Amino acid sequence: MSTRIHTVACLGGQQPAGPLYRSIVAVDLEGSTTRTNPVKGELRRVMYDLLERGLDAVPITAKHLEPLTDRGDGVLLLIRPDDDVPKTVLLDRLIPLLAALLTEHNAAVMRPALRIRLRAVVHAGEVHSDIRGFYGEAIDVAIRLLDSASLKRELRQILSPLVLVVSDEIHSGIVAHGYLDNDSYRPLVRIRVANKPHRGWVHIPEPGKPPALRVPSLGYRPARSLHSA
DSSP states (O other): OOOOHHHHHHHHHHHHHHEEEEEEEEEETGGGGOOOOHHHHHHHHHHHHHHHHHHHHHHHEEEBOOOEEEEEEESEEEEEOOSSSSSSHHHIIIIIHHHHHHHHHHHSSGGGGOOOOEOOOOOEEEEEEETTEOOOHHHHHHHHHTOOHHHHHHHHHOSEEEEEEEEEHHHHTTGGGGGGGGGGEEEEEEEETTTTEEEEEEEOOOOOOOOOOOOOOSSSOOSSOOGGG
């Protein structure tokens, strides 16, 4: 064991657990730094409420989730591997549901400062955990994609209350195989993590009823429909 790894292990009282494979979802509020603290508090409350409503509707329950990680103006979710929660559920149900809930909320509030727009990211990979929470390069990649200037610029230029970026791994493993409408994903974001390039594919989800899962033309059909998950 290297001195560096030994030092990290001693800090937590044990060697870091992992690697653990998790799907990674994170959201972040647009323009939070321009709001007053009371408004930020209300926006955080609404953001968590809408996110929990979306998770309940899918459903993604406590058995699927690690404890949510608060990011001040955003939330990080780590989802355990489970046949009930394939990545298509995240992309084709959770994200459109969240867009619909945001649209509903924004139409109902009178004060413009209380309207919410979000950036979202979906990625997956190996993570580690210690007594302070989860960490790892896969999380770094997801957060860098979420915080990229090009994704922030994209949200400013659209009417939708939500913009999504997915990692190259998600695009190549899910979107490019035809489980979703791959024509609606654009390779817009480029970042570097640990001196390695990463690309993000941007998608503008349609608010409203989440679209049905597309079935590839090769005759494959999922064992369970998304609406029965």
